[in-house]
Amino acid sequence: MSEFGDLANLDIEKLVRVSEEHSARVKEMQERAVELKGYAESKDRRIKVTCTTTDGISDIEIDPRAMRMPAAEFAETLKTLIRDANADLHRQLSDLMAETYGEAANPMALAQNQEAVQERIQEAAAAYDRTLDDAMSELQRIAKQLGL
Secondary structure (H helix, E strand, O other): OOOOHHHHHOOHHHHHHHHHHHHHHHHHHHHHHHHOEEEEEOOOOOEEEEEEOOOEEEEEEEOHHHHHOOHHHHHHHHHHHHHHHHHHHHHHHHHHHHHHHOHHHOHHHHHHOHHHHHHHHHHHHHHHHHHHHHHHHHHHHHHHHOOO
16 A cells, blocks of 8 residues: 555546546436426326426316215325325336436435434444545555654
């Protein structure tokens, strides 16, 4: 190992290439996310709800026969369909993010699992501490070599 540790072996071109590939995947994911549509319909297919990432509830189709339902039942059905359409959209977004970032780094999955987020933060903090300790040790070694 050189006096600069693993940094001396860093392949800058590969780092740039991997970064550009990742940016392209994220851009593609964002473009695809705009096209996603969450969908839900009542059992009798008389009420249909569509949700998108840009418009929220983007479409509600109501067959005139659905208006014969009691008002409370109609309202409850509509609320349920809105939740179901949003859940469908959320699932599609989660799948898209897992495809882009990988299952372990899926931001939507992590947001739903706070314990996993906390664990990842602690792992990152520990890695940062180790890196900082290594860097300080190396700086102390160099300072000692230079008689400082």
